[in-house]
Amino acid sequence: MAIETLKNKFFFGGLAIWSITPNGKILGQKIQKSVQGSTLFVSASIVQDSDNEKNTIVFKKLSKEIHLQFSAFGGHIFIFSTGIAVRMIAPLLKSKMIDPAVVVVDDNANYAISLVSGHMGGANHLAKQIADIINAIPVITTATDTNRLPSIDMIAKEQGLYIETPQNIKHVNMAFLKGAKVRLYDPFGCVKNNLPESFRIDAVNWNKKIDDQAIDDIGNVSEGESGTVFCSYETKDVSCETLVLRPRVLTVGIGCNRGTCCEDIKAFLISVLKQQGLSVNSIFRFATSDIKKDEIGLLALSQEMKIQIDFYDKNKLNSVKTIQTPSKMVEKHLGVKSVCEAAAILSAGNGQLIVPKKKNKDVTIAVAIKQ
Template sequence: MEPKPPYAVWAVTGNGAALGRKIQNQLPGTDLYLCGSLWAVEKQKAGEGTHGFTRLSEGLSVLFQHYRSHVFIMSAGIAVRTIAPLIRHKAVDPAVVVVDDNGRHAVSLLSGHIGGANALATTVAKIIGATAVVTTATDVNQLPAIDVIAGELGLAIENFDAVKSVHMALLQKRGLLLHDPYDIIGEQLPRRFIATKIDLAETKPDGSMAQQPGVFVDDRLVDLPADILVLRPATLAAGIGCNRNTPGREIRDHLLQVMDTHRLALGSLTGLASIQIKQDEPGLLETAAALGVPIRFYQPNQLEGVEGVRNPSAVVAKHTGVSSVCEAAALLAAGRGNLVVPKQATPNVTVAIARIAFTS
């Protein structure tokens, strides 16, 4: 999947067009969209990246999810009414910033944290000499935003509703439970906000602790209270071997069953790996595409002799030239990490899972 273009700026007046050009000149990758009357005047001299639109609602119906961020130089009311039918969820919606026609204020309107609208409002304000307006409670109270921390650290948010519970606890000065066995969050969440460090994979919160919001950073599947925010680190790699022309669904089903049986989170899966002779195997490519993760293929000399292989096979060596495919590939893809699930086999598919080297 190709990355989305970064910015679209929308203007409906001459002042707006001038502000939009300032933004476009300072933010690489910005597309400037001008309404029909402005476009009729500007199109002869417009450079690459400047476009016209007839109706804002029609243009956005196609382009709203196409960009990572939008800047509307117009009234907030127009922007709100136009984007309202297009909003899906904070996990996927683009950042939206609104700038008034005189360029006095740059307002973060939508996806302030995860989408980056708060940061974009500040950037746009600096470019045009405006005041950035940010209204998210954590920001105005100078508190850490857990969804921003997760994004910066590459942690996948599994249960978005729990973000509210964590932020409310911070606003109310209630300490959080923290399960972070690999110290991935580190100092990003200052210790004064943490009431208790606890291994939630082994200890169930009880009493008053059962109602206490918290943060769980781990690749293990654990049954947790709804107020515990689950953040998945990118820690797991799956090595896969298969018979020729094994269907993608069969490969995927076995992988998912293995992960579920061993209580490992799909959200922590960084990618798949196999042997080079399988680089054109349709089922493997389909599985990677369906899961939205990359797949890498290793040469036999890279796989042979990898330390940590538990189940070498003479049969595998006869067909591939190496004694291990799935376990060795998983270990290599994990940076020669730890094999947490040794080879699990069906008649057509073998799967092994390794945890990347910086964890234990």
């Protein structure tokens, strides 16, 4: 995998390279040339008058500049000691789910050390790629990697699953390390198809008892030592130690009166999902009529929830033959028999309608699932 490809896959905010010594600057320039679009930060104390490199920022105080730039990048390469790196970034770390990747490279290019966000941030991958560029040894310390075992957070990331209870990743990965099988409910096969049978026991149906009881056939491992993974768009009762993963398989068709605000649309959406036992974190698209392209409330909802809207013209909407609740009023005014149901089905790739039209005085909602 080329470093450019890895950057695009793992670092949505770009890559920052930091150097504070002459050797570090040379290494930084070498890395920068191999990583398209990366930014090199160089200490003013080592800058020469002849230096005029593209995408290079000169800083005076390292701690101040890192504090300003840390969250602005998806990954950081620190070409100085791990001690300095730890002291610089410790106050800035928030969560393994959102912290940028941090790799530390020593001044003589002996090692590329994955320091922070090895899995979710992609630092393990980045360390290996940087090591290839500078002919160094990659240092990876995450236990699942060093033991050549699966990592549930990496499986979730690679499959595009939303991790709803990230605090429980440790229970599942620890089960792998202890040689215990995890209990898995995964009707879509998102995890199952990427986790060998030797690591799991599949549950065909889900109920609270599956989650609560200790299972003897996984090697007499107690409840607290094993792991349970619930991977579904449905909301069910689970224990506080269950890792809940959400496949993004739902599309929500939305219709609304002109001028309906974002807050009102969102409130009704959440209400419908709750009534139907569906997770908001499983939505991957909103959908509606193309006459709503300038609807401020819908556009604000899309931006706030970071969910794209698909817009369909009346010919597309009328092509759907599986709507359940056509509207004569909508047909009279818009020339289509359905907006929310038809749009949801289309956005799901002609998927199955699982929630027919629900409405209040201003908003209509329908939900479909990808085939």
